[in-house]
Amino acid sequence: MSSAVLLEKTAVELSDLLRNKEITSEEITKAFLKQINRIDDQVHAFLHLDEQDFLTQAKDSDKRRAQGKSLSPLDGIPVALKDVISVKGQPLTAASKILENYISPYDATVTRKLKEAGAVIGGRLNLDEFAMGSSTENSAFGPTRNPWNLNCVPGGSSGGSSAAVAAREVPLTLGSDTGGSIRQPASLCGVVGMKPTYGMVSRYGLAAFASSLDQIGPFSKTVEDAALLLEIISGHDPLDSTSFPTEVPSYTQKIHDPLAPCTLGLPKEFFGEGMDNEVRNSIEKAVEFYRSQGHRIVEVSLPTTDLAVPVYYVIATAEASSNLARYDGIRYTSRSNRAKNAVDVYAKSRGEGFGEEVKRRCILGAYGLSSGYYDAYYLKAQKTRTLIREDFNRVFKEVDAIITPTSPTPAFEFGSKSDDPISMYLSDIYTISTNLAGLPAISVPCGFTEANLPIGLQLIGPAFNESSLLKIAHAYDNEHKFGCVSPTLAKE
Amino acid sequence: MSEPESSPMNIDYVSNLARIELSESEKKKFRSQLGDVLKYFEKLQEVNVEGVDPTAHAFPCFNVWDQDQVKEPFRVDQALQNAPQSRNDQIVVPKVVEE
Incomplete structure (x- = not known):
């Protein structure tokens, strides 16, 4: 199988190929390494990459498989992490000069879980310094560029995580989301990005920004892939006292259960001024899709927006x-x-x-x-945060999920907001309230502008109900698969 | 210690509280930008929150206890591996107590 074909595969497809012994983890990892070496000087998603370690892990995975001892469906699949998540013996800079020479003395809980699942963990992904920003322009080591248009930002703060998946440099990544830092860059780069419910994923080993808001979550080409990665990293952790003691269902199985007709809410306050027309049209089409599938669409109100x-x-x-x-x-x-x-x-x-x-x-x-x-x-x-939570609690008595755009605009050009903090802060206007309420939310690619920039649809669900949210998101994504469309740059 | 002025933000006072040294040009830039941000925050003063409890965490967990078990701690070399200056298994710092 040519490396160009491999790069286009979803993690679930790669996992099937590995299970059927049609390919090895080493071949997969080499294909992605080749892509990183080919285009990352243009994209700059990676701050650091230990190629030798990456390949050694892939070979170890192949050995396990040959002995019939594969650890999980993720065994042998490359995953890269935002440079705020600790991997023992690897650098962690948080894109800050102050941590330029820091080496993690221990693994984050998500890293341990990925290792236990056999994932091939490689690379440190760029971000806005300490995850503060919406464009990666705040990285001390230079910005990441959007693979769809190198003159545009990839979003942020997890811009390296979203750009790496969009540029087909790695099939899966992890980021962190404090006010939209997973969903907004996912939207701007045309990939799936999910912030789980606060407390679903351990924050142990994550360089903290705002502890009551931070959550780690997945980036991928499809919702199904996000479910696969989320299932591995979720779960209660005694090392994080805010980690919530709750069961983790099998998201990858549940996602394929038939979706009963549900009620989806459109918050009227989100559809006011400031929203780009192409974004609006794209979201309206997605809403029409859900309606055509027999789901009920209702207008809801979140007055504290x-x-x-x-x-x-x-x-x-x-x-x-x-x-x-x-x-x-x-x-x-x-x-x-x-x-x-x-x-x-x-x-x-x-x-x-x-x-x-x-x-x-x-x-x-x-x-x-x-x-x-x-x-x-x-x-x-x-x-006031309490009032925002109460707003959502009230709405979730009536609806199964809330639909909004992820970002009011598609990717913007470098420098266009960097000297105006408020304008930059407003690019997270649709994502921020879910962090304050602790709710799970996912950004799913839902089309492109005339200038061929991706647009993202956000679905917000009730707390600790990732299963249902993923199922609703998958219903759209499985029919459209905009996240499987590659930018020209990523193609050989 | 001098009292903070109400507006614009007393940048010298607050940067000292935050223990962050700023250059003169940063001070000038922040003074005007943070003034705008604080003006934007004024929206909050119109909200009626009488009788509303504050939210510190979306799903607070209380009384989280750990098992009283001895675990393997970091070795000294692991704990000090990132220290900017260390000697004899200790971190070197400037003199704190004045003579």
Whole structure:
């Protein structure tokens, strides 16, 4: 099988080929390595790649298979991780200069689970520094470019994770989503990206940005592939005290159960101004598809929608300013050589090591938590967060899922928003409220603009009901498969 | 310690709280950008949250206990492998106590 054909396969198809012994993990891994070496100098999805380690893991997988000891359907499939997820012995920079030389001394829980499943883990994927941003322009090591148009951003913060799947450099990746950082780049790169319910996937070993909002989740070409990867990484973990003790159903089986007619809600507040017309048309077509399949479409109201962005930026920056205090120039980060005393070590190491957006958010967060402002900003935001959750709880009494666009616009050009924080923050307007409410949500590719840029459909479901959400998403994706359309750049 | 001014944000005061050294040009840029962001946050002041409990976590778990079992901890060399300066199995820091 030619490598060009292999790159187009979904993870489920690759898994079948491996099981039927039509191909080896080494052949698969070599095909993707070749693609990375061919085009990653243009895309820049990868910050680091240990090719030898990647191939050794593939050969180990083939040995297991030859002995009839394969570990899971993911055994032998390459998976690359956003550079905020720890892999023992590999770098973790979070795209920050302050962690430029950091090597993870331990595995994240998701990494351990992937290893136990036999996945071939290779590569560190680019992001906005410490996952703060919506374009990967905030990476200290240079931006990732959108494989559909190299002049456009791939979205962010998990832009490396989305671009790597879109460019066919790897079939599966993991990212993290605090306010849309999986779904928005998935939408802008034309791949599937899912944020699970808060607490479904352990955050142990994830470099924290905003602990009450962060979740790790999958990127893939299809919803079925996302289900496969999610099933492996989900589950309760004693090492993360916010990890929720709940059963993980077999998403890959459930996804194929017949989908009974369901009720899907269109929140009227999401379809107001600011939405690109091509995005709107594309979403309307997807809605029509669901209607034609016998599902009921109803208008719903989420009146707190316009409060989500300010609530998010108060809470997320407050948590970030506290979380990022650990990067102190003392224990495991770079240290300024201008520092004369202890406070100097903190301030100068952080001043030199952090990029502009990280500094901006830490300062905003410290302000919101500071004496005299705590009640007006942080406490007020936490109370408003309750109202946002209640809005969703009310709507989910009537509907099985909510349909929205993932992003108000397709991919935008480099530099077009980087000097205007509010305009950048508003690119997450449709994704942010689900993090505040802790809900699962998935972005599914739903077409292209005239300029051939991908558009994403977001489906939001009730908490801890990933099975049903994946099934509803699969019903659309299985008929359209826009995530299986490759950009010209990815084709040899 | 001086009291923070209400508006615009006292950038020297807050950057010191955050322990982040800023250049003069960063201060100038942040002063105007963060002023805009704070204005945007004013939307929150119109919300009526009387009697509403704050949400710290979407699905809070309480009383999460770990088994009282001895586990293998990091070895010293693992714990110190990323330290910027270390000597004799300890992290080297500048003198903290003044003479």
